[in-house]
Amino acid sequence: MPDSRETKRCDAFVTGWPVKHSRSPLIHNHWLKRYALSGSYTAESVAVEEFPAFISALKSGGRYRGGNVTIPHKETAFQLADRPDEIAKELGAANTLWMADGLLHATNTDSFGFAANLDERHPGWAKINRAVILGAGGASRAVIQAVRDQGVAEIHVVNRTRGRAEDLADRFGPKVHAHALGALGEVMKEAGLFVNTTSLGMNGGETLELDFSTLAERALITDIVYVPLKTPFLIQAERQGRQTVDGLGMLLHQAVPGFEKWFGIRPSVDEELRSLVIEEM
Ligand code: ATR
Incomplete structure (x- = not known):
């Protein structure tokens, strides 16, 4: 060096x-x-x-x-x-x-960038029992790695194609659980972190309507997508009175x-x- x-x-x-x-x-x-x-x-x-x-x-x-x-x-x-x-x-x-x-x-x-962004905005963000990660592509891997390395006990990976989430659960060990999209509502209950790692909402593209009301009281919602800065997931979460962190900081910190x-x-x-x-x- x-x-x-x-x-x-x-x-x-x-x-x-x-x-x-x-x-x-x-x-x-x-x-x-x-x-x-x-x-x-x-x-x-x-x-x-x-x-x-x-x-x-x-x-x-x-x-x-x-x-x-x-x-x-x-x-x-x-x-x-x-x-x-x-x-x-x-x-x-x-x-x-x-x-x-x-x-x-x-x-x-990427996992460093993800954690550093949340550390900067909400120190102590990882003192939670359950995280929900939407998506099972390359970005999801880095987020799973970051969240697992912070010691979060339960990491729920929810993906349209359940098999890809299962591959990640196999790869990252027993703390990581795989689900199809239909399970999203159930696994969000009492979760302290929700992360979108899919391309949903990118550049004004399609999105999902989500109910963030069952998350833990001080839960954070964040998105890997940063164009637009306020993604549809972040807008929905803020309308529902939730705390959000945009994804631009991850890009900068990585x-x-x-x-x-x-x-x-x-x-x-x-x-x-x-x-x-x-x-x-
Ligand atoms: P990256 O490496 O950037 O994460 P990727 O490997 O193409 O990109 O993964 C994209 C993720 O977005 C996947 O989890 C994908 O779901 P599938 O595994 O089922 O393809 C998810 N995704 C993309 N478009 C989606 C949509 N319209 N609805 C739900 N999930 C979507």
């Missing part, structure tokens, strides 16, 4: 296909400017068939010290890394890569560990950065 006093120029990337919608360049370039660092953070559009060659160039000491990986390369990045950490191994996917001692290291910062690995400074997530990203949405 670079030392914070190191002045050597460092370059990092975000790669995906497509990558043009990524907000990562906005976030990292804001930090580069704020901390007056001479490095760069660049979007690299890399097709699936080109990705192994991109990783080979990184390993052989090309331009970059490391970078972020987004859809569809997260699983391949994990497989091609020399040193994936335990978090990446559990998720089978990596979103952050860095070279150290000639080896490619990999982690996944970027922190990567920036620190590449550039040697742990950046702060503040209102200025949040406003900047909102302006560009």
